[in-house]
Amino acid sequence: MPPDSSPSSAAGKRASPHSTVRRDLACVAAIGVIAAVLCATLDFGERFYRWTRGAERFQVDELPPTLFVLASGLAWFAWRRYREAQRELTRRRELEAEAERLLADNRRLASQGIDAQENERRHLARELHDELGQYLNAISLDAARIRDLAAPREPEIHRIALALMQSAHHVYREIGGMIRRLRPTGLDEFGLPGALEHCVDGWRERLPGVSFTLTVEGDFSTLGDARNITLYRLVQEGLTNISKFARNARVEIYLVRTAGEGGEIVVTMADDGPGVDLSIPRKGLGLIGMRERVEALGGEFHVASEPGSGFLFCARVPVPVPTQASPVAPNAAGEPAGAAANSEK
Known part of the structure; x- marks a missing residue:
């Protein structure tokens, strides 16, 4: 389908302010022409004069020129307001573009750090x-x-x-x-699923009262080192929080990558522990570090919890489509890390 005939392109044309103004001006001009033809056909001026001849002392016959001047003033005022709105809209778009650029720079700098x-x-x-x-x-x-x-x-x-x-x-x-703690055991040798299995097994030994379930779906062999480290650190930080706040809970960990090139990775960890009140500010930096890790890769991070209802976090990390110039492969010199693995919530 040609680009100009696509639905999004058509919607953009319909939403264009210039096309809307042209359409409105065309409607006003058409109505004016129709009104002029009807007035000429029905002799509206002569009939209006006959109707208002008895009220000559009130100068009612001078009303049409006054109304014309008033309409011209209102049209001039409306045009000025339209031009000001256009300038404000252009300035807002420029500010939004600048904000997007600054946000992209901030993410890039955070990722580099x-x-x-x-x-x-x-x-x-x-x-x-x-x-x-x-x-x-x-x-x-x-x-x-x-x-x-x-x-x-x-x-x-x-x-x-x-x-x-x-x-x-x-x-x-x-x-x-x-x-x-500095470098995940087995991540370079066995990949992300094997490193997570080793990490969860270690916590099974430390926390015998906790029931752990780890589910991994999808292909994680082509991820870059940055995403491997981020996903591992998310699970590691979540398990550290379990050891602090839910030592007798049932924990379910899901790591899923959508099929096809690119796509995204979804990490979810849920427990049925005591939960927390998210409206109360917390002193720890664990959740902040987890959010910064995910957002540095252009992803989203969400948490949900209530007192007595457990705790859940979900992270969605996009996976860029590999290109010939920058193939997706483990990079020995680039992997993200954020707050320390033993930080609090």
Whole structure:
């Protein structure tokens, strides 16, 4: 269908203010011509003169010129108002376009800031694993060697060696926890569904009183790293909030990607816990960080909750259509992150 004959194009033409003005002027001109023809046919001027001859002292016969001047003034005033409305409408459109541009710039800057933050997290996690991890392992091995050599002769050295090994193991476990918080475990190796399964399994062990259900539908193998990290962080933040406010609830997590190229991804997490009153301002930054993550990718974030009725959040993240210039593939240098995973609601 040609562009000019499309329904949206036709609707736009019907809604055009210039076409409406031309149509109204044509109607006024047509009515004026019809009125002139009828007055000429019916001799309206002579009949009006005969009707008003008896009221000559009131100057009623001078009424038509007065009405003509009044109509001309009203037409001039209406034209001025129309021009002012057109200028105001043009200015409003310019302001709306500027607001859209500023909003797009703000989203772009927010996305770049999140990318930079997540890149720094990845670098820090790699440094912790490669540098400190190796040195701690070497310290543990040396302490074990000292323990084995000193066991039959020096009990005090043996005790110090054991304490040194325990300290090294403790620091190693702490570093492992930091690495997992900085960079999701298994996201690069097993993809988003596998990383989410691992994350939920970890929370199953920590919260035995909570029933978790994870449902993943669709293909997530072609997502960029930015969306993978955002979706993972959303679920991670939601599970952190569950541990704080709904430790005996039933939690359902849905992650769905619509079929076809592009489309969108919908993430929903619902629980039947105590719920919250959303009208009361909260001190934590968890929900704010989740919303910023989603909106930085051009998505929408909604929450719903009432006291005693559980809590639900839903995020809709669009997926751009891949092009030859910028194929959709995991990007090793760009993934968003927002507020810390352990922040509050």
